[in-house]
Amino acid sequence: MEKQNLICLPGQRLSLCDKTHTSGKGTYDRRGYIYSNISGIVDVVIKDGIKILEVHSPGLQTIVPAQGDVVTAQISIITQQYCKCYIKCIGDKILRRHFKAILRREDIKATEKDKIDVYKSFKPGDIILARVLPITEAHNYQLSTAENELGVAVAYSEHGHPMIPISWTEMQCIKTYVKEPRKVAKLIPENIHEDLIARLSETTTKV
Amino acid sequence: MLILSSEKTDNPARIERTYYLISENIRIDGREREDYRPMEIETDVVSHAFGSSRLRLANTDVLVAVKIEVDAPYPERPLEGKLEFFVDCSANATPEFEGRGGEELAVELSNCLSSAYRSEEVFNLKKLCIMKGRKCWKLYVDILLLEVGGNLFDAVSIAVKAALWNTQIPKIKSINVDGSNIDIQVCDDIFSCTKLDVTGAPLMVTVCKIGDKCIVDPNAAEEQCSVGAVVVAVSRGNICTISQTGTGSFHPDTFKSCLILGISVAQRLEDSLTETLGEIKANQDVGFLK
Amino acid sequence: MPQKIQMRLASNRVDTSVVINRDIPAIYTPGQIISNQNEFLRGHGTYEENGQLKASVAGVREKVDILISVRPLKSRYHGKVGDVVVGRIIEVQQKRWKVNTNSILDSVLLISSVNLPGGELRRRSAEDEHMMRKYLQEGDLISAEVQSVYSDGSLSLHTRSLKYGKLGQGVLVKVFPSLIKISKTHFHNLSIGVSLILGTNGFIWICPIINNTEENVGGFVQNLEEVVPKSIRATMARIRNCILALAQSKVMLFDSSITYAYEESTKYTLAELLLPEVMADVALSTQQKLILSETE
């Protein structure tokens, strides 16, 4: 077996927990040792001379959104005060079960907060990138798009055609050339796969 | 709409929990680990029941009533009577029981009781048989939690034992069998009743793990701070049921010491209960609303 | 050798009342006529029927000029501005915490009413809002002062003083709010090495005396590792049991009544203090001592 394919199981002791070894993702420490949390492959990340032990699960990980995560969500309902959406991916990890989230009016943009209009920022069905705010209520994640890199990633026009961004606040339908207002995200590869956007935005050839 | 302040039991924060951890053998109310709080007991409190008792252990208050009916035995156990436990978690006891909140606890309690009373060595159901395969006595033990202040399992088991001790089973005068009809005549004389044999009736002791120490008779706050507890049901020095409550885990050695502690405390409880029940004079007129 | 388990019959119950030759004020019951005259102002706990004023709760009559009200014997805490309270955080919300203070409605502690770590003069940023659970989370106990009372009767608290803030290791005892005697200070450092906060809301906090107040910045610093020595634990347990004994016999709680009770209790062991007759005895002798000291 190759060295990087070291398989471990929950509860397996990985190493001593000392100044040079700390526990990272997928591990925990107890009584001076580092143990694995999940079944997966051991990974050692060296940072500032400290070995961080991590375990990565090869399949779908069971994760829930946490404060600070960038998530991909789909807008479902919009009102004057907020819009409701479903979180579908956390980073590049997809979720089997979608989590309810809410994006308040004042969290849409970082500037000119009093001029924000929810209806001019999103439409139901839009796919957005957003950051998870601290969790104050159980069952309801709060999101924020108040960053340049966050906002609408993929949207379709009224007629169901894909739109492309033309400014920070507008997107244009590639078929009808109708412009619609949106809180547009400046996409950076770190947050979303370029191919994905390309595939979502291309028109389907009807059969 | 006004949202009223909740009265739910306190959930102490981590810092407070730290204080509850007992490194020294002294608990927040000054007791040592094996000490029990004083309690108050009375029997014959429900006049229309065949037997009843009420127990108050600090803030925990339990009322038990026993009802008797004639029933047909289970086809697979023709020689035995029936014993059924029902726990009612009244919302009066704690707001957490509102709606279906107490259901889980009620099921846990009644399951624990019925499994503790299941063995013939503990409680002989054959004594409740009237006629083999046809008729038997069925005892309904109804347990009502009036107030919850910790250590429910112990309190309930003591109250149940006292109620069964107090239970009077009518004597049978005659049995007439006519085909599939059975006619049972019960003695009219209220004094000619038989008492149940409850010497083997189990007492349950909750041994609670706080930090790495074990205590008995936890109060509500101590229960909140504990990661888990072992409930040991003891009958005549033997263990008839062990169950765990809470979410924690035990090292096998800790677990064994819990069992030893449980048995010794159960013996002390048994002694006190026998002594106290012995003090009861017949026809004493005491109501718990006194 | 473990103690014998105390089990008694209800017929042998101990009488816990300690009233000695004192004027007991008239107690009104709901529906009882308080006044037949028309000259009155209807206060709390009363209602008007056929020109008569009647009590709607069981309690004692209080009269201020022509305003007549009945103060219930047993009630939740009704806060007044300036009261010292002890409360438990039950919910973390946006910009505020919900606190259980034994009132009818949950009290609130706004993030703007607390001293955040890093000194008093600090602007509260959006970051702080996001860090709220780091400062105080569900289950934490705080001491605070009532800042204002909202129109619905719920309280707004503040901890903007060094003596208020998060509480550390110690024991919480709950009694009826009416048993707490209002006095100049509700913070007491007893000479026996125990510190007391008598919350006007009936929540009493008992903890070891904290020596260095310098470190205590707004009460967000806690020492989890510190082990309370056995002798202090014993004293704290004794104080707790004494307070409960006094509360059971309805003796007012304030620094001297608690100190007297502590002195009286020393003839018993700690565990004995849980017995009803011992509790009644401690309460009774405390009451006598109090009367003596009053007459002196």
Added chain:
Amino acid sequence: MPVDHKRINAPESAVPYKLFTKLNTESLKEQYQKAIRDGIRVDGRKPSEHRKIFLKTGIVAHAKGSAYIEQGNTKVVTSVFDPREIPNRTDYCLKGEIYCEFKFAPFSCPKRRLHQQDSQEKECSAIMKKALEAVVCREEFPNFQVDVYALVLHNDGSALSAAVTAAGVALASAGIPMFDIITSSTLAIQGEHSLFDPNFREELLSEIAIEKEHGVVILCVTSTHQQISHFHQTGNLQLNTITQSIDTLHNTCKEIVPVVQKCLVKSVLSVISES
């Protein structure tokens, strides 16, 4: 009883035909002696011998994790799903919850089981929940609950133990963070006989007081940290018997661990080869 409109109902008078077979006239003692003769049990095992375990993951296609266990004739399917909101719960909780549902299939036991959960099944669900709570890192998913379901297809004794072991495997294969691997084992005691991993009949006979000492003991243990995550006992036993059975059951549980590990490694390898 109210009519169940959501199922097809059978006539109410239906009774199992087993009630009308020739009566077994043997006393319970004789029956027990038949079950274990000269230290050999009906299925040819020694008293301390565990049945062979077959474990497989991934049999429920759309579950997050699943496991199927075969322990002799006992067959149990378990499945685990993604964390979801805790129903009827609005206050914040720092630790996630585990919801367990243990069910016997209607045809799994000699007597037909009903569709609704009965009290035994509820008790088993509660035991499973407690056993698993101690091994799952619940603080990793605050405010959520993870659903664990166990369905017994064929009950030939020790079904609860099999379900706990399988549920542990299902949780691990679902990628739910866990402190440890959990295994469980059952012991049936009657007098001087202690039968490991009892079958249905042995389990049934040990519930009845034939000798003074009798009972059924279930132990769930975590493998690395060697902690008892749940212990359950019924019957009437002496302290000594119980402490001994803890030790012996602990060893049996340890013997199951390699089977579980093998199965989990296999499932990790299969996922790697897929991707």
Added chain:
Amino acid sequence: MDEQFRILHPIKYYRDHINNHIRPDGRELNKFRPVLVNIGSINTSDGSALAKVGDTTVICGIKAELCSPKVESPDQGFLIPNVELPPLCSSKFKPGPPSEEAQVVTQLLADIVKNSKCFDLKQLCICHEKLVWCLFADLICISYDGSLMDACVIALMGALKSVQLPLVDYDPAIDNKLVNEEQKNFVNIQGIPICTTFSMFDKNILYDPTQEEENLSSCTFNVVLMEDKLCSVHKPGGTPISEQNLMECIEVSKQRTNTICELIDIALKKNKT
């Protein structure tokens, strides 16, 4: 990346695949998933079978009990099929009483057995007006991935084929029953109905759809055949299908029916040995 696309825009994802005449699981549009049948592995039941159609798994156990017949049909016994879709099999189902889907499938299954006349209830009669057999056929879905009906019918028929009933001596005069477990007889099955499910996606017909395909399609329907004869077509709403399409589906089902019947026979023989 592919998986992300699938979750964000499933319809488009499918359309892209279908346009290339291939389904996401690698099948062509007109291919069935493998079928697996296992009979008689649960000996606490009087007859049992497990059917796997792709990733859909259904297990059926039959338990026989004795009861008195209905007054209006004194010479008929009972066959009570109930399909259970427990939360165990898919996140789609929640704990509690049977879901709507479970009720529909149960009723459909009962109708198929009744209308195809594959099982004669008269053979369950022991004593006219007095005593009959009641067969409880409980079907439990263990893994749910579309085409549930296909698996249910196979499991039920497989289990029925393996049912053996003991002889009963009945004395109506004193209502005395004696069951002789030593002598057991198989029940008679007149034929094996087989169900085949199809889905419509855009204008394509997908054979044996998975759960995801069923959800995305505009209509799902199934065809039941017994030995080359059409028993029923069940098409609950959705977009209309052309007669030509339907005929094509029936034709395909015919071929599949024969292979599945063979599978059941093989499984049965395996069980007997």
